[in-house]
Amino acid sequence: MRNVVVTGVPRPPLDQLDELARFGVATVHEALGRIGYLGPRIRPIQQGTRIAGSAVTALCWPGDNLMIHAAVEQCGPGDVLVVSTASPCTDGLFGELLATSLAARGIRGLVMDAGVRDTAELRAMGFPIWTRHVSAQGSVKATAGAVNVPLVVGGQSVLPGSVIVADDDGVLTVPAHELPRAIEASRAREAKEQITRDVLAAGQLGLDRYGLRALLGELGVEYVPYEQYLAGERRNV
Amino acid sequence: MRNVVVTGVPRPPLDQLDELARFGVATVHEALGRIGYLGPRIRPIQQGTRIAGSAVTALCWPGDNLMIHAAVEQCGPGDVLVVSTASPCTDGLFGELLATSLAARGIRGLVMDAGVRDTAELRAMGFPIWTRHVSAQGSVKATAGAVNVPLVVGGQSVLPGSVIVADDDGVLTVPAHELPRAIEASRAREAKEQITRDVLAAGQLGLDRYGLRALLGELGVEYVPYEQYLAGERRNV
Amino acid sequence: MRNVVVTGVPRPPLDQLDELARFGVATVHEALGRIGYLGPRIRPIQQGTRIAGSAVTALCWPGDNLMIHAAVEQCGPGDVLVVSTASPCTDGLFGELLATSLAARGIRGLVMDAGVRDTAELRAMGFPIWTRHVSAQGSVKATAGAVNVPLVVGGQSVLPGSVIVADDDGVLTVPAHELPRAIEASRAREAKEQITRDVLAAGQLGLDRYGLRALLGELGVEYVPYEQYLAGERRNV
Amino acid sequence: MRNVVVTGVPRPPLDQLDELARFGVATVHEALGRIGYLGPRIRPIQQGTRIAGSAVTALCWPGDNLMIHAAVEQCGPGDVLVVSTASPCTDGLFGELLATSLAARGIRGLVMDAGVRDTAELRAMGFPIWTRHVSAQGSVKATAGAVNVPLVVGGQSVLPGSVIVADDDGVLTVPAHELPRAIEASRAREAKEQITRDVLAAGQLGLDRYGLRALLGELGVEYVPYEQYLAGERRNV
Amino acid sequence: MRNVVVTGVPRPPLDQLDELARFGVATVHEALGRIGYLGPRIRPIQQGTRIAGSAVTALCWPGDNLMIHAAVEQCGPGDVLVVSTASPCTDGLFGELLATSLAARGIRGLVMDAGVRDTAELRAMGFPIWTRHVSAQGSVKATAGAVNVPLVVGGQSVLPGSVIVADDDGVLTVPAHELPRAIEASRAREAKEQITRDVLAAGQLGLDRYGLRALLGELGVEYVPYEQYLAGERRNV
Amino acid sequence: MRNVVVTGVPRPPLDQLDELARFGVATVHEALGRIGYLGPRIRPIQQGTRIAGSAVTALCWPGDNLMIHAAVEQCGPGDVLVVSTASPCTDGLFGELLATSLAARGIRGLVMDAGVRDTAELRAMGFPIWTRHVSAQGSVKATAGAVNVPLVVGGQSVLPGSVIVADDDGVLTVPAHELPRAIEASRAREAKEQITRDVLAAGQLGLDRYGLRALLGELGVEYVPYEQYLAGERRNV
DSSP states (O other): OOOEEEEOOOOOOHHHHHHHHTSOHHHHHHHTTSOOBOOTTSEESSSSOOEEEEEEEEEEOTTBOHHHHHHHTTOOTTEEEEEEESSOOOSEEEOHHHHHHHHHTTOOEEEEEEEEOOHHHHHHHTOOEEEEEEOOOOOBOOSOOEESSOEEETTEEEOTTOEEEEETTEEEEEOGGGHHHHHHHHHHHHHHHHHHHHHHHTTOOHHHHTTHHHHHHHTTOEEEEHHHHHHHHHTTO | OOOEEEEOOOOOOHHHHHHHTTSOHHHHHHHTTSOOBOOTTSEESSSSOOEEEEEEEEEEOTTBOHHHHHHHTTOOTTEEEEEEESSOOOSEEEOHHHHHHHHHTTOOEEEEEEEEOOHHHHHHHTOOEEEEEEOOOOOBOOSOOEESSOEEETTEEEOTTOEEEEETTEEEEEOGGGHHHHHHHHHHHHHHHHHHHHHHHTTOOHHHHTTHHHHHHHTTOEEEEHHHHHHHHHTTO | OOOEEEEOOOOOOHHHHHHHTTSOHHHHHHHTTSOOBOOTTSEESSSSOOEEEEEEEEEEOTTBOHHHHHHHTTOOTTEEEEEEESSOOOSEEEOHHHHHHHHHTTOOEEEEEEEEOOHHHHHHHTOOEEEEEEOOOOOBOOSOOEESSOEEETTEEEOTTOEEEEETTEEEEEOGGGHHHHHHHHHHHHHHHHHHHHHHHTTOOHHHHTTHHHHHHHTTOEEEEHHHHHHHHHTTO | OOOEEEEOOOOOOHHHHHHHHTSOHHHHHHHTTSOOBOOTTOEESSSSOOEEEEEEEEEEOTTBOHHHHHHHTTOOTTEEEEEEESSOOOSEEEOHHHHHHHHHTTOOEEEEEEEEOOHHHHHHHTOOEEEEEEOOOOOBOOSOOEESSOEEETTEEEOTTOEEEEETTEEEEEOGGGHHHHHHHHHHHHHHHHHHHHHHHTTOOHHHHTTHHHHHHHTTOEEEEHHHHHHHHHTTO | OOOEEEEOOOOOOHHHHHHHTTSOHHHHHHHTTSOOBOOTTSEESSSSOOEEEEEEEEEEOTTBOHHHHHHHTTOOTTEEEEEEESSOOOSEEEOHHHHHHHHHTTOOEEEEEEEEOOHHHHHHHTOOEEEEEEOOOOOBOOSOOEESSOEEETTEEEOTTOEEEEETTEEEEEOGGGHHHHHHHHHHHHHHHHHHHHHHHTTOOHHHHTTHHHHHHHTTOEEEEHHHHHHHHHTTO | OOOEEEEOOOOOOHHHHHHHTTSOHHHHHHHTTSOOBOOTTSEESSSSOOEEEEEEEEEEOTTBOHHHHHHHTTOOTTEEEEEEESSOOOSEEEOHHHHHHHHHTTOOEEEEEEEEOOHHHHHHHTOOEEEEEEOOOOOBOOSOOEESSOEEETTEEEOTTOEEEEETTEEEEEOGGGHHHHHHHHHHHHHHHHHHHHHHHTTOOHHHHTTHHHHHHHTTOEEEEHHHHHHHHHTTO
């Protein structure tokens, strides 16, 4: 690990981030061909919040939040702070005081690959957080790390300045240069989904709408009446 | 795995399902002698919902939801769709569009042994879901599986046409022919628990009500005053 | 395991417990030098509740809640029941009837290192619970254990008569003789945090307030402009 | 759970079991269309052992091995004892003394969905074991369970009298009436694999042998030279 | 956590440790009434080694092995070093160089609640290790901890100067003042087990030897012939 | 995920790979400043093997090994195949037939972030494997993925053409342009460790050799005699 704080990372335009924030994680993920989802273990501590922002990254030593303090200075309006550790860590590296600092700088939220604490206060503040763990265990400030270097979180590479989208389904990272395409493709997908939704609500089946009946036949799936199936199975009891 | 869609699975009477739905999972589980609980890992995405329905089952390949589409056609009013995968899978095989389809057919909920997505929308729709994972990661439709075959979910065999009961404590499967007994036994247990509740609220101890004092004695449990116990323990520090 | 029920465990004064209950788990944990946190796996089933009480402990055999019944009799106003098992167990050893008993005796809550059930009813009752698992699976009453002996829960030794603090961040055990110091140190910490909070909200950085800039320098952390960093990294793709 | 000991379970012929034992778990699993694999968590405590036998099943309460003792009496030459618990359990429910009993009755091995102990002695005895856990923690004999009822182990239903195959890849259950087909299909698969092995060893690619080149094309997989790919990716750093 | 190095911890007599080392973990655990087993997650990196020694304890910060170096100085012949961390950690806090130091001082082995590395070299040296993780990830030396304070490892309190027994079944801690009783009780248990082993090898059943037939009857366990059981079950398919 | 097979990835010189293979994972990891370790969950199925090679990467859909077949064609002498899946997967995507193909092409080993099967045969062949899971469950060939794109395995980004080092401590990825420095730094570290080893074997303490005594003092670590410490602790029982 090179111990650096990278400064001056370019950000995507705020209005484009705001535009993308209207769409959910699942929609953007699909629209872009399924890249960058941080997986099912990074979960929100609140319900019903949806954000988009520009990633500022911090890589900490386990049990140590020194580099989060260094990262705060690199954060500005529209940013989302993304924190990981050099090896797995459950400790509460982030709490209400750091959130106060971030909120004062216009930061939109935190993605934490370790733990957070003061969760009641954080919810009361309305500061949105997605985290792997909740833990009251605090940290030291003794070992160097890095700020605004590429991280790996939840099986994905997260680049500084990339776009973060987060909601109740989890967290997504989108390459910055894909932001315009993400907006356009999400808009198109949403429109298409609205039509599909109406059709499905009216009773058409996905089997027919997506042309899956033929596929089932090609794959050799047979339709068998219950009594006939049961007769075969009873031999196995 | 035989690649079949079993049709015409018989359902338990809707009024009996409605009757059973009044009781909680823990009550029915106890009333029937502790069979069929799908374990502590299948959790609701909503709070305070209690349902009962008839199981339609779908067995998918990991990362593939083709058979869920085939299963929708086999679903009708009062059913609960139960989905498992051929090996462990965290992906979001089910989302808001499939829920729209199911809701249009009168289905009461979903039990998912993999993952779901669009959780904010699903809660907003009021479509009840119990799931092992929440994940925005989507699926393909490429590999055959089966519909309405016996599944294993959470260490239990779930048969098509069996009764599913679900609430904040998790999910239960009850053999269809046990439904009348389940209602009767749950009603009896509830009545008995109400009496016990009143007695305990009035201050009687379980030790006395359940006759456990004698058992403690038979098992050799001794009552020891604190100072005496402490004197013994201090030798160990 | 010695099969004993230890009686007459001394309790800390109720007014001091009430005083400590005003502070959160993270605050008390820090104030006392980070001792006794039961870790990130014991989680509340409710949100926004904060309690403090005196520990009554019960050690059960897996799948068996006999000793919880023995423990109830040892519980009184201001107590918190803490339950562990001789080996890991997910079963629902505690439900609404036991909560009715405890509530009738003025107990403030339950900390469970196995599972609980009837969670909807327990939330409706307003009986606060922190637990490792939620499970409808019930228990037997067949094997001896112990009441008011030291337990290990979440990597911490929990002594009978010690102070339990619990909120959305988890559960803390504090030695009884530390209670006055815990109150004083928490009060001091809260006051100091209020000042820090105001300063951070006004925009001062933790880097400056905590004197961390010098430390970053000593540890060899370099500040590198983005373009320069990128030039180095591009060699690695 | 019904508390029964089912007696007189029919066994498959010993010579057919011996015949099947020649093939590995992966081969039989494939030959039968991928049914009945007990998953990656049930692991051998020894290396290089391969067995086949007839399942005798025991369902125990967690922390309790009473029903293993009841099951021993139902075991005979060629059998494999399969043990599960009513809820997850890591305890060592089986050790060297029980293995001595089983070996004296001609039993071929143990499949344990909880824990075993005395592993050094068991390896020294040459008694083959597949288990979820190794734990020195012992058990009580206090609560009823069942013998020779269907179990669920590792996501599979295991019927008494079914065929168990086990080796370094794990454990497989095969319906008894499928045993002749399992032998025949495994033999055919082994022969086919020997030809494939020779061809692959001689350098032919699976892409060509299995006709996968065309599939890659249909699925839209493109071949891209490294420098061209790199040029695209560098935009993302 | 108080940051102390406790010196001059009294040790049990070496000849008694040697005497206890003859018995396995499971035997001593049973002989003493099932206390102090460190659970199924602390596993040996070698096979077939059995040791007993006196515990020297070290409590480290996650990712930091400073206190192991401080602990080495407190170690002498017959000791076993037991290391834990303030929160869960997978890093390799211990490797071949530290083992060289310990071996030079006559230490008998290491019990590690985090990770070790250089496992090939450690096996080649014949230095016995029980550990939760194997990881090449190294550590810093920056944060204080403690030496020879009570630790919690695997759900057990481990006191400095207590007796550690370890073999293929895991690790056990025995209070120092129990060592003579442990030897005597293990010897008695071993003798009794030898008789039981001979009887079981000769074909007597545990059901008869331990008087369990009557218990099965009292618990209501019924014996049911296979065909009769099957008739009942067939209704459920 | 872009569905591509990247061809013509440049490889590091074979003689440099051979040179690096002499050093262990832990040594190279330290020598390079602790980058690229794939973590404690990717474990060898054999013991005592150490390799280095050039990474060919394959990204598969869960339960599908189509892209491994496409990757084989891109492999040559000195390569190590590294396989990951789009979401977590335990299935046996790789077995003895694929190993036969790879061995015929001079490949040095496999790193698998899902599962392998035929482990007994693979050990017998002497084909080295590091894997997250062992599972007999086979795969389909139905869904596109990618070959020689960057993967994330065990929290690290693995680039095609990077250097893989693997032994009993796990797996390391080293950027190709760092290979000469890795060799030199590992050689230097090994030499230095030999001196340290001799000194430690002769009895010098790490406390003195690494100058840690002063650090302990600065951090406020106190040395306390046992009796004095005990007197303080006894108040807590």
